[in-house]
Amino acid sequence: MGTSPAGVAGVQMRGFERLPWRRIILVVLGIAIVLVVGIGAWKTLALPAAEGGYSAAAWRDFVVEGVSQGGIFAMIALGYSLVYGILRMINFAHGEVFMAGAFGSYFFADAYAGSGFLNRSPVIALLIITGVAIAVSVGTAALLERLAYRPLRHAPRLVPLITAIGASLFLQNVFRGFFGPQPYGYPKPQLLTGGTTILSVPITRVQLLVIVVAVLSMVALQLFVARTTTGRSMRAVAQDSEIASLMGINVDRVIVITFVIGGILAGIAGVLFSLTFGQVQFTMGFRPGIAAFTAAVLGGIGSISGAALGGFLIGLLRAVGPPLILTGYGIPSVFSIRDAFVFLVLVLVLVFRPGGLLGSGEAEKV
């Protein structure tokens, strides 16, 4: 701090340099964003229905849909975030762990639908189907860890990252090889057709199930990590794995458990996703995987509550953001660019909070 080595010119420049440019740019950017969002939203809401405006019912549906999608994203995002917290590594194959669970459960769901069991006792059938999905997802995640990541544990960080991308492509093509490229129709029990109204908001039963299950699983995860011994050792390994191992914690075991928990959540999410859309295909893990990864980064990667918050936010942003902000500017077919919109939001959030919404506040080198 102090004198600039550049002499006289430096002295003259000093006052200029001292201005907090970073802060000024951020404030200007912030004001610009608020203006763009505000004007866009106001213009959209002022549009009459005949010119592309939306009714109150449409907004309600967008929000409900966004929250229910967000629940699924949140559950997948937790898998990214947990693994990142422990290993400082992005498990890009996590979307395929989700796909594997959904695909595995399809065969049971299809058989049960064929035999009528799915409609006779839907709760038991769904529990079995979910169990299968969890088993397949957990198996895939654990195998990934054992075969693809553990041998590279001490390699530079880029190596497991590339391996993860390779594993993702490998898993996709394994499923395509075995089951073909065509989509399979996923049955839905009678119990889950139709909808109800909660607080005068119409919601389909599937959406309700998704939201309830997502919230319950996240609460359970939070309790597990906060209250149990295993959860405590997970947190210890996340803080410093070497010290944790000196304290007698079996780090390999904790890492496996982390992948298993990610797999359980991905398996449940796979069933919820399949029930929502009624279709499984070998490519189905890619887009939700990207959305969930975005959610994990948005919320602050490595943070459990951050991933949950990020998931719901991404779901809402995807469903409500484009029509609310972009329609007002007369942009045609706003929904085709919702992924671009979500990434734009992510970039802007990271400008203001480099560590994500609930992250440490510092930039993580991903």
Next chain:
Amino acid sequence: MRNPRWLAVAALLGALSLVAAACAEDEGGGGGGGGGGGVDCNTVEFGCVEVGPDDPINIGVAQVISGADATLGQDQVNGIELAVDHRDGAFDGTDGTVLDHAVELTVEDDGCSAEGGQAAATAFAADTSVVAVIGTSCSSGALGVADTILSDKGILLFSASNTNPALTAEGTHQPFYARTAHNDRIQGAIVAEFSLGKDVGAKTAATIADESPYTQGLVAAFEQNFEAGGGTLTGSEQVNSEDTDFKAPLRSLAEGNPDVLYFPIFVAACTLVIKQAAEIMPDATLIVSDGCLSSDTLKNAGADAKGVYGSSPDIAASANPFYLDELVPAYREAFNSAPLSVFHSHAYDAANILMDAIEAVAIENDDGSLSIPRQALRDEVFATKDYEGSTGTFTCTELGDCATDVTIGIFLAPGWPVEGGSPNAEAVYSDTKSLDDVL
């Protein structure tokens, strides 16, 4: 250190010059053969394809043979193979010949995408033995990609299933591009006419397209004709074909309360839209097009598929006895399945038109080799007039549209003309239009 390095460079240069000399000799030898039939292969634009005395005639086939749309491409590969089989006058499993040369099919995957079309076209453009290419499967693989790459080399690209209007429109048509598939200006017009007609009686319509030129061309043709016919458009959305959640765009379209929702997108996304539309706009009449007509759609959409209209070339109405009595049974026997899709017959006809043209323009040299002038081959195909194909009569226009009169049928699910529907499905509505009739 210095000497060995120089040696290596010198050796490399030497090796390269040897290869170059060998190549030059090759070209000289080939070119010399083509002086016989009024065309001088050494001076004519784009030159000739030289086929050695014992070499087969190499026809490129760019079709989607992997991925979710593989049935579309495999169906056409099957059709082309049947055309080669029947070259000797019978479907007997032994291939016929063209001017006493065997026909070899080199199949490249076009992936039903612009990237795939580019890769396939680049491979064919680099292969000097390729006489012409039958393909691509999807308009996205041809438009601005394969049609341009191959036209620059003077290689004919002859498609049996590209239907996008821009491919044969003034200004965007590439000189070496032609097709036996219908132009979607016709399909879009007939769907619009059907929607406005007494079966549906629609006054308003909404549309969904995805990022592919196929869907955008169809939607544009439909919208133009629907408005020209007195209908009102209440909205149009564009979606991503890999997406799964179409509820938001559907909700937005539902605001306009359209009588008809037309979404000519591909199987996976199309099935999801059918299911989600059943929930969000149960009163709208749903119409799809041939990109969605598949047994997978019927199976996966289940009960929601009932009552969905699908438009497609009406083969049963336009086909001649040869198609029904010989081609389809031969297909079943050769490939152990019913036709996978609708374009095998267009591919069969394209292969035959191409092989006829090769016979007409190829120069037979004394040693039994052939010289096929590229420009003349293209002109011969474009001069096709009143050709009796397996599914209709073909007359090529200057812009490469060979199917000038097209019969499009509208089918009501589950009575779609696909496996798992009813193979002998009858259209609930069928109309024939020529390119001059439509906008």
